[in-house]
Amino acid sequence: MVDSVLSLQSLTVGFPGTTVVHDLNLEVADGAFVSLLGPSGCGKSTVLRTIAGLMPALGGRIVLEGRDLTSLPPERRNIGIVFQNYALFPTMTAFENIAFALRVAKKPKAEIERRVQDVAAMAGIADQLDKKPASMSGGQQQRVAIARSLVTGSRVLLFDEPLSNLDAKVRASMRQEIKRLQKELGFTAIFVTHDQEDALTMSDVIVVLNQGRIEQIGDGRTLYRKPATSFICEFIGLSNELSPPLAARLLGRPIQGRSFVRHEDVELGASEGIPARVKHVEFLGAYSRIDLCVEGHALSAMLIGDALPEPGTIVSLAIRPSAAHVFAEAVA
Numbered sequence: 001m002v003d004s005v006l007s008l009q010s011l012t013v014g015f016p017g018t019t020v021v022h023d024l025n026l027e028v029a030d031g032a033f034v035s036l037l038g039p040s041g042c043g044k045s046t047v048l049r050t051i052a053g054l055m056p057a058l059g060g061r062i063v064l065e066g067r068d069l070t071s072l073p074p075e076r077r078n079i080g081i082v083f084q085n086y087a088l089f090p091t092m093t094a095f096e097n098i099a100f101a102l103r104v105a106k107k108p109k110a111e112i113e114r115r116v117q118d119v120a121a122m123a124g125i126a127d128q129l130d131k132k133p134a135s136m137s138g139g140q141q142q143r144v145a146i147a148r149s150l151v152t153g154s155r156v157l158l159f160d161e162p163l164s165n166l167d168a169k170v171r172a173s174m175r176q177e178i179k180r181l182q183k184e185l186g187f188t189a190i191f192v193t194h195d196q197e198d199a200l201t202m203s204d205v206i207v208v209l210n211q212g213r214i215e216q217i218g219d220g221r222t223l224y225r226k227p228a229t230s231f232i233c234e235f236i237g238l239s240n241e242l243s244p245p246l247a248a249r250l251l252g253r254p255i256q257g258r259s260f261v262r263h264e265d266v267e268l269g270a271s272e273g274i275p276a277r278v279k280h281v282e283f284l285g286a287y288s289r290i291d292l293c294v295e296g297h298a299l300s301a302m303l304i305g306d307a308l309p310e311p312g313t314i315v316s317l318a319i320r321p322s323a324a325h326v327f328a329e330a331v332a
């Protein structure tokens, strides 16, 4: 790929005697927002820490703008990292936090002043530089952390689950903030998360890892609409797995392998459906979840609006054949 800024080539990461992710190949385009998404323990953070040089690669190469970094120490990679909780020095002001790496590198005072002021202005925190982290909002601390990573000239920033301790509302605004800064400042982002909403809302490309290997690489829509494996289908969004006889009945054709249908694709009140008993209705605000029993099988549907069926009643249930995701995998 011509405009690839970062290239992971057969990268194998882990600990002495333990391979965590094997043979990872990824080309990251300049200015892209790439998320590494996967369940806890799948190796996302280990990949990120290896790219940053905080741990050695077990095999393969990490190439940044054509330069092989694999054996370089972190300070010579020119890659920034934003940690969970931002890891700002609490006793230092925002200015001192941002200036830290430049001071360690013994840059002239005037240059440090200029570079910190420039990056702080770009990140919208020029008026916060005298404050210590404890007296800044979470969003301001996040900007300081990003400014601190960019001030050394890094064009690639790694984010290690920076949103994981936030409540849903703050998390949503921080996502927008990171995305806005990334667009405005033009850096390339590699963002580790186990949260599908983080990945779907921010990423140009999502790399889904599972048990040490890549399940699928694609944009959010592709992963959601065209999941390559049953794992992706179950991991992103809410899906029902259909037993083969029920799948055949609902989809009107014999089904080989595992089949899934998303909750929002289960149609209730269809004119030509099959009867389903309503077991439970859960009002969740924007939508409701309806748990049903159809021919002895449990199935859930998602309904928007207030016209909800009563528990115990029978409704007509149908599924558009094209809405089903079928995988040529042995039924579990």
Ligand SMILES: Nc1ncnc2c1ncn2[C@@H]1O[C@H](COP(=O)(O)OP(=O)(O)OP(=O)(O)O)[C@@H](O)[C@H]1O
Pocket (backbone or CB within 6 Å): 015, 018, 020, 038, 039, 040, 041, 042, 043, 044, 045, 046, 047, 194
């Ligand atoms: N020091 C270690 N020695 C051996 N294995 C380790 C060590 N530290 C972590 N692991 C294992 O490496 C695997 C990957 O851990 P990692 O933190 O990269 O996962 P993750 O996907 O980032 O998970 P989480 O979202 O929970 O942080 C896990 O199975 C973990 O048990």
